[in-house]
Amino acid sequence: MFLSVIIPAYNCEKTIVRAIKSTGVHLNNQIEVIVVNNGSTDNTEMLIKKERKNNKNIIYAESESGVSNARNKGIEMSRGNWITFLDADDCLQNLDNKLRKLLLNIGEGLVIGNYLVGKSIINLYSMTKNKDNYSAIINQMLKNPTKYMTVWGKFYRNDLIKKENIRFNNQLKYSEDSEFLIRYVLLCKQIRFINDNVYNYTLSKDSTVRSYNPQMIYEYEKAIFQIKKDLNKYSEYENSFKIFILM
Known part of the structure; x- marks a missing residue:
């Protein structure tokens, strides 16, 4: 098994089948898709189980509520050499030979691709000027968190995740993906960028980060303090981290 695709699923009956099919799991028996239902009350569970009937590489699981718990459950169950994360309302692209x-x-320990936001291409390959300089990459990621600091659109070595016991912090409600990514890149040491679109991010009018919520300030502060702790030993990223906070 060369790739495990982990999909957290919560009340996503309109998009979950499209997400599963976008992985290419029906065309490639070296891909497994782990769909983790974390408390759905619509037809999500039924649709996932219908998809897995004819494909043993589509795996249904359940977790406690929260996207971090769902992703952690997927990590624990994963068998692929590589892991990638897919949100249930998005799609993967170009998972070809x-x-x-x-x-x-x-x-390398991390592979990063370009991605689409709606119809706009975010070309991280072109944006990253020092692709062979590990420290420069991390500094650029911190300075541009909205472009770089997503957990999706990337491929992670499963053996490194398991060896170092890297998991999502389920105490964080926002920026939990950025915090996971930072801990991973500090351990992987080498990063490869590819000039291919690997992910299609769907813009949603109902996104929680687009609506005002005073609790978000407190939750983002928690994430910032945790990321600061993760970076504490690395003085070379101090200035970039300050920009990260502002962003």
């Missing part, structure tokens, strides 16, 4: 050969033959 070219990407498979790359993942099977490279030594």
Whole structure:
């Protein structure tokens, strides 16, 4: 199994089948899709189980509420050499033989692709000027968190995640993906950018981060303090972290 795709699923009956099919799991028996239902009250569970009837590589699981708990459950169950994360209202792209050969033959610990937001391409390959400089990459990621600091659109080595016991912090409600990513990149040491669109992010009018919620201030502050703690030993990222806070 070369790739595990982990999908947290909560009340996503309108999009979950599309998300599953976008992984290519029906065309490639070296891909597994772990869909973790965390408290859905609509037809999400029924639709996932219908998809898995004819494909043993579609795995249904359940977790406590919260996206971090769902992703952690998926990590625990994963068997692939690589892990990638997919939100239930988004789609993966270009998981073809070219990407498979790359993942099977490279030594880097993290692979980052370009992605689409609606119809706009976010070309991280072109944006990243010092692709061979590990510290420069982390500084650029911190300075541009809205572009770089997502957990999706990236491929992670499963053996490193399991060896270092890297999991999502389920005490964080916002920026939990940024915090996970920072801990991972500080351990992986080498990063590869590819000039392919690998992810399609769907813009939603109902997104929680687009509506005002005073509790968000407190929750973001919690995440900032945790990321500061993660970076505490790395003085070379201090200035970039300050920009991260402002962003």
